[in-house]
Each structure stands twice: as C-alpha cells, then as structure tokens.
Amino acid sequence: MNRNGWSVLRVWHADVLASRKSVLDTIVAVLDGRLVKKMIAVDAKFLPSATSEER
Template sequence: MRGANERKTERARGLRQSDNDAEALLWSELRDRRLNGFKFVRQVAVGPYFADFACRDERLVVEVDGSQHQIGSGDARRDKFMVMNGWSVLRFWNTDIFNDRAAVLETIVAVLEKRLVREVRSADLTFIPGEKKR
C-alpha cells in the first residue's frame, strides 16, 4: 500500500509557509477554483522538485521567479524533468505578478484552454509544453 511521503509533505508545508509576496498574490487568484473553475494546488512535489503552483488535471506547472532565477539556478534541468514527465511549465517574473496580474492570469487561462500551445521563451515569459506520453 502506498502512503504519503512524509518528508515531501513536510517540505511542501514549509515552502507554503514561506511564500513570497508575488506567490501569495497569485495564490489568492488561483485558489478555490477562482480561475475559470480550474483547480490549482501549491508547492506540490513533481518528482524531486516542488512546483510553485500546479493544475493537476491539465498537467500545468506555474512558476513565479525572482532575481535568484537569473543565473545558474537549475531551472533548465528542472523544466526538462517536468516536461519529459508530461507537465507543461509556465514561468513568470515576480514583477509581472505585481504590475500586470490580469495579463498573467489571461496567459494561464490561454494555456489551460489550449489557446497557447507552442513554446515561448522571451524576457518576460517562458512556456514549455509538456511531452505527450506514448
């Protein structure tokens, strides 16, 4: 019988308690199916990594990045793992959550509704579609 991984559960709890302001602000928009009825969870384990937010039904990970993600943070390795395991990854900068939250939410909805399906890598947005399982 498979049970909860207590170590990962404790790590996720700790991460939820230390949310930064941008994550807390975005969570207020995503929680309780507030975004077009899509269910999100926060600080969920995806393999050895923890996603800031995830919509399990649509296999979408949403990451909120601060300045620590600019240089050598391991994001590429982490993104590759998630994508290879069927998760799409959507990354925003903290400043975008504060300055243009409506556009951030619209982008998330566009991915969830399959209106944005191609890879995007720009200065202010990264979207990598998950690999389809065969």
C-alpha cells in the same frame, strides 16, 4: 518535468504584481489550450509537456 508530462509556465513575480491581468490572461490561454507551443519571451516562458512522440 516536460518528459514526465508536465507543462511549465514561468513568469516573473514582478510581472504578477505589476501586470496581473496580463499574467492571468496567459494562464487562462494555457488552460484553454490556446497556448500549446514553446514560447520564450522576456516576461514569460512556456514549455509544453512532451508528447509520447517526443519521448
């Protein structure tokens, strides 16, 4: 998906139910462009799309 221009943000459904504000803050950070680098954490994973240089 990343090589086709898609960024992927994955969060656990339990975090959506228990920590909705934190999950929404992460989504907004991605949409605002504040989260642009690969991030792998216990509660979330963000994989940005591959740029043309990375393909």
